Amino acid sequence: MNKQTFVASHQKVNSEIVVEKTKDGSYLVTLDGVEHVVDAHQYEGGTWSLIIDNSSYDVELELGSESESDGEYTALVRGSVVGVTVQDERRKRLSLQEGTASQDGPQTITSPMPGKVVKILVEEGQEVEENSPVIVIEAMKMENELRAVKSGTISKIMVSEAEAVEGNAKLLIIS
Amino acid sequence: MNKQTFVASHQKVNSEIVVEKTKDGSYLVTLDGVEHVVDAHQYEGGTWSLIIDNSSYDVELELGSESESDGEYTALVRGSVVGVTVQDERRKRLSLQEGTASQDGPQTITSPMPGKVVKILVEEGQEVEENSPVIVIEAMKMENELRAVKSGTISKIMVSEAEAVEGNAKLLIIS
Amino acid sequence: MLKKVLVANRGEIAVRVMRTCREMGIQTVAVFSEPDRAALHTRYASEAYAIGPAASAESYLRIDKIIDVAKKSGADAIHPGYGFLSERAEFADACAAEGICFIGPSSHAITQMGEKTLARRTMIAAGVPVVPGTEQAVTDLESALKHAEEIGFPLMIKAAAGGGGKGMRRVFEASEVKSAIETAQREAQAAFGDNSVYLERYIGNPRHIEVQIFGDQHGNIIHLNERECSIQRRHQKVIEEAPSAFVDPQLREKLGAVAIQAAKAVDYVGAGTVELLMDEDKNFYFLEMNTRLQVEHPVTELTTGIDLVREQIHVASGDKLSHLETPVPRGHSIEARIYAEDPQRGFMPSPGQLSFLRQPGGYGVRIDSGVYAGYEITPHYDPMISKLIVWGANRVEATQRMDRALSEFVVNGVTTNISYLRRIVQHPAFAAGDTQTNFLEKYLDDESPAPSSTKLDVAKISAAIRQYEFSHELANRMVTQQGDSSTGGLSAWASNGRRANLRGGSYE
C-alpha cells in the first residue's frame, strides 16, 4: 500500500490529505482535493527540503508531543511557525475522545525552568479566568508571570513564596 | 582498571603515555614522564575540548583508518594537522610486524575520484623514484598528476589513456 | 602592548573580546563557572580556569577568585566585558592594587557614574541636562511619597546601582508607589546587591539615544556618534541602530558635545556611553553613563570602521586614540538580539539545548555569538543566543538585509524571538522611523499573525509526508541520500536530535 489518507488539522479545521509515493521517489499529495507533485528530502541533519509544484521550501518539522504516532507537529515555514496535527482516520477518532477528556480535567501549572517563587497571586478555592496571572517565578534574573491555561478553580497550591523550584516542578492545579 | 599505558607514535618516534581517569571525571596523563591534568569533553557533535594544565584546546580528532582499534588518528590542533598513532603495548607489536610487511609489498595507485585518464607517464617494467609523476587524471575540470608512493618498478598498468575511471579505481601497481 | 588578557566575563562578549585579542597576537585567559565548561568562551581562550558554581555571586562576581586567576596565569590585563564586574569600582581598584591593567575607566569615574544619584549631581554640576527627580536615593516610603508629589505622575522608580532595565518601574499614581518601590528594591538587590532606588520624572514616549565616547590617557576625548535603542521591551533593548534616523548632523554635533562634556567631568578614559532620553521636540536629558562597552557597540563599529575592543586595548596600553576627529557615520547598521525566549508566553526564557543552529551569512551580515549547535542555554544566565548585526548603504538597505538575515536564522531546541524580530523590522512604523520607546506596545501584538493559507498547506504537506514515511518505516532510505551522516545508521525518525519545543504554533 503506497497510498495513505490522513486528516490534517489546524485550529480545529480539518482537511483530508492523501499521500502517494511515486516510483521516482517523489510524492503525489492531494490536499482538499487539489493535487500537488512534491519532491521531499531531509538535509542538514533534519531540515526538510520540499519542492511543491516547483516552489521550493525549507521546513523545520518538530514533533509536538513525545509520541511519534500522535502526529502533532510544529512546522517553521518561511518564518511562520505553524502547528498542525496529521493523523490517519482511526487514530484521529481515538485522539478526539482523549482530547476532549483531557481538556476538561484538572490542569497542573509547572515551572518552565529552575527558579524561585516570588509571589503567589491566587489562593486555594479561588476562581480564575483563562489567561489570568496566577504565580510569579523569578528565573534568569527576570520575573515571569505564569498564567491560567483554562478557566476554573485553584484546587491545590504545592509551593510557597520564596521557595526555590526545579524545572518542571508542579506549582498549582486548576480544576 | 582505570589506568592504561599506550605507545604514541609520530613519524616513527615513540612516546610512552599513561592515562588514568580520576574520580571527578578528569584525567591524569603522563607523557614522556611529565604529568598533566586534563579535563576532556566532546561538544558540538564531536569536537574535543581539552583543558590541559589550564591551557584550552579545541581538537578535531578523526580516525585515520577504518578500524577503531588501529589507533590511527589525525588531529587538528590550533591550525596544525598532526597524524599520531596510539596503541597499547600488545597491539603495537602486532602492527609493527604488519607495517613492515606492507611497506615493502606492491603498492597500488588508485584514482582519488571519478575522472578520465589523460596521460600515462610510465610503462610496465619501468623503474620509478618515490614521488615521481606516473599518471595524469582529469577530474573536476583540472588535470591532476598522481605520483609514485614508493620507489620501485611498474609491475602492472590497469587502464589506458582516455579511459573514464571511477573513484578508487585501480590504475597501476608499483612493486 | 599587552601580552595576556583575562576576560572576566562569559558568552558572546567574552568571545568578542578574545577574537580581537587573537587578531592582535594577545594571549587570552577565560574564567568559567561549572555549567560554562562547555561555553564557547572557555573553549576559545588560550587558557581557561574554573572559578566556581553557576551562581554569579560565587563565580563571575568573585573579585578575589578572578584576581587570583590573573596572577596565576600571568595576565597583565583584565577586560571586564559588560555586566558582571564591569562597573564595580572595587574591581578596578583590586586590579590596580595587584598591578594588573584594568581595561576600562578609573575607579573614580566608575563610582561617579555608577551610583545614579551621584551621577545626576555630577552632571548637573557639569551643565549637562538631566531629567528632574530626586538627587539622593529614597530610603523610606514617606519621603518617597513626598518626592513623588513634587515630581508629579507618571514617574519612574529606578535602581541607583542599576542598568539594563532591572529594578525599574513606572508609577502612575500615589497608591502604586509602595508596591513599585518594593519590587524595584527586590530586583535591584538580586541584580546588583544594592537595593537603593530613586525617583525621576517620566518622559512620555521618548527616544533612547546614546552617544559612544572614547577617551585616552593623554586627555583626548572624542565621540563616535550616536546609537538609537528606542525599540525596547520592559526597558530591555531589542533593536539598536546607528545612526539614528531622528538625528541630523547639527543635532549629532550637539549630542556629541554634551556627551564629551559629561565624560570630561569624570576625566573619562576608555570606551563609555552617555545615554540620553530625547522627546519629540528633540530636547534631550542625561539618563546615565555606562562606563564599559555596550551590548550594541557593533553598530558603532560598522558605521565608523573602528574596532572598539582594539581601541580599548590600545588606550589601556597608553596609546593615543587612533582618531582624534569623529568619523562621519557611513551607511547604516542595525543590531537585533536573538534570545531563547517565547514571545507568545510573555517572553519567558526558554532554556534548552540548541539541537540545530543555522546562522545567516553573506554581504553585510555579522554574527556575534557565544553558542554553537549542541550547546545548552542554561537557566543560570541571560538567554541570549546571538547578536545579529547588519550593515547597509542606507537605512532601507540595512532594514531589508536584517529581514533577509533573520529569514535565514534557524534555531531548534528552544523557542526564540526571531519571528517577533522580523515583525518589528517589517513594520511600516519602523521603516518610517517612528521609533519611540513605546514602539512595541503601540505597534506589535505578542500574538503572531495567522499563517497564510499557502504556508499552512506547506506545513500540512510536510507533516503528512513525514507521517507517511514514519508509518511506512521507510526511514533509512531517506537518510542515506544526502542527510547529515552524524545520525550514523539511525533512522531519522528515531533520532531525537532535531525534536524540540519550537513553540508558538497552536495545535488543533
Add this chain to the structure above:
Amino acid sequence: MLKKVLVANRGEIAVRVMRTCREMGIQTVAVFSEPDRAALHTRYASEAYAIGPAASAESYLRIDKIIDVAKKSGADAIHPGYGFLSERAEFADACAAEGICFIGPSSHAITQMGEKTLARRTMIAAGVPVVPGTEQAVTDLESALKHAEEIGFPLMIKAAAGGGGKGMRRVFEASEVKSAIETAQREAQAAFGDNSVYLERYIGNPRHIEVQIFGDQHGNIIHLNERECSIQRRHQKVIEEAPSAFVDPQLREKLGAVAIQAAKAVDYVGAGTVELLMDEDKNFYFLEMNTRLQVEHPVTELTTGIDLVREQIHVASGDKLSHLETPVPRGHSIEARIYAEDPQRGFMPSPGQLSFLRQPGGYGVRIDSGVYAGYEITPHYDPMISKLIVWGANRVEATQRMDRALSEFVVNGVTTNISYLRRIVQHPAFAAGDTQTNFLEKYLDDESPAPSSTKLDVAKISAAIRQYEFSHELANRMVTQQGDSSTGGLSAWASNGRRANLRGGSYE
C-alpha cells in the same frame, strides 16, 4: 523594477545573487542539475526547476532548457552569475529574443571581449596598452612556431575563449611549444567547447591588478577601484584584496581611466572587470575583460559600500548608477577561497561529505557559501566550500582578521586548503606586500611545516584519551553531558559522522 529573477548558476554565487533579490523583495528561480537537488541554491530559491544530469553540457550550459524554465516560471530577468553561460553572447541573445532581461552587458560587448584575440584588437584600437602577442588564434604548429620566435621566450599560450587559468600554459623554449599547445587546446575544448589558443609575451612575475567598472544604460561608466589578485596557483586566484598595496591614488586614477576607456570601447553596461598585468615598474597591460561579476567582487563591496548585485539589478531595470563618482576605497578587504582540495597531494580536489562545518564569525567577517553541514561536495563541479572575506581598517588589521577567521574555520569530511591559506597570510612577504604572481612558488612549500612539540603533545594526549575511552567502552557517559544530541543514543565512538579523511598528517 524586476519581479522575478532566474539565476542560471549554482553554488555560492547563485545564493549570493538570491540573497540580494530576497532583500529587494524579488522572487527567485533556481535551476538545478540532478546532484544539485541538495544544493543550497535549490533550497534557497522561491522556485526550483530540474534541468538535467550532472554534466554541465546537459544542464547548466543548456540555453534552451534555461530559457524554457524562465518562460514557464514567468521570470522577467536572468542573472548568469560567473562561469557557465555568463559570457556567452548567444545566451544574452536568446534572452533578448524572448523578451527576458539579461542581467549583464549587451551580446555585442560579450563578443568583443569574450574572444581574446578580438578583444586585443579592440583594445589596441581604443588605445589601451596590451601585452605583445598574436592578434589571431593560432591554427597550425608551423605558424605558431613562427609567432613564438617573433614574440620571444618565455611566452604564454592561452585559450581564446578562456578565463580562470584554464587552457593556459607557459613555454620556455621552442621544443615545448607543440605539447603545450596540445594540452592548452585539450583543456580549452573541455572547459569552453572551443579549442582556439593564442600566443602572448610572458611578463615576468607581474602583479595581477584588475579594475571593477560599472556602466548604466544612460551612458555613464565609472570605475570602483582596483583589486589585486596576484596570489595565484596555476593561474587560479587564491587570495584577492582591495585596494592593492602597490597602487597609490595617482596610479589608481590612471588605472581607472584606462579601464573606463576599455569599457567605453564596447559601450559597456553593467558590472565588468578589466584585468591588467603590472610589472615592477608599474607598467601595465590589458589582459582581458570579464563581462560579468567576478568571484572576488566582495572585496570591492566591502571597500566601497556598494552591493554590486543590487546595482546590477538597478542598472538592468534602467536606473542610473547610484554613484556617478568613484568612492575612495575605505579600509582594506581580503578574500580567501576555501576549497576542498589537498595541498599535500598537488591540490587534488577532495570531494566528499562535509561531516562537520564551523564557519567563523564576529567583526569584519563575511562568509559567502553554498554549502552546509552534511552537504556533499560532488566531483562534478568546482570543489569550492566557501569564500571567506574580511574587512579591516587597514591592510594589517585585515590580514590579522583573516588569520583569526581562518583559525576558527573547521571542515571535517574533506581535506581543505585552510591551513595552506593561513601560511600565506602569516608570511612576512605577504605582510610586506611582495605579492607577484610567483608568490606561492617563491615563498611557500606545499609541505606543511612540522607541528610544534606542544601541539604534538596535545594530539597525543587527545588520541590517548579517546583510545582510553574507546577501550573502556565508557562512551555513553561522555555523550550525555553536553554533546550534540543528533547522535541520538548512539555512542560517540560508534558514530561515523565525524570520521573523515582530514588528510595531510603523516602516520608513523
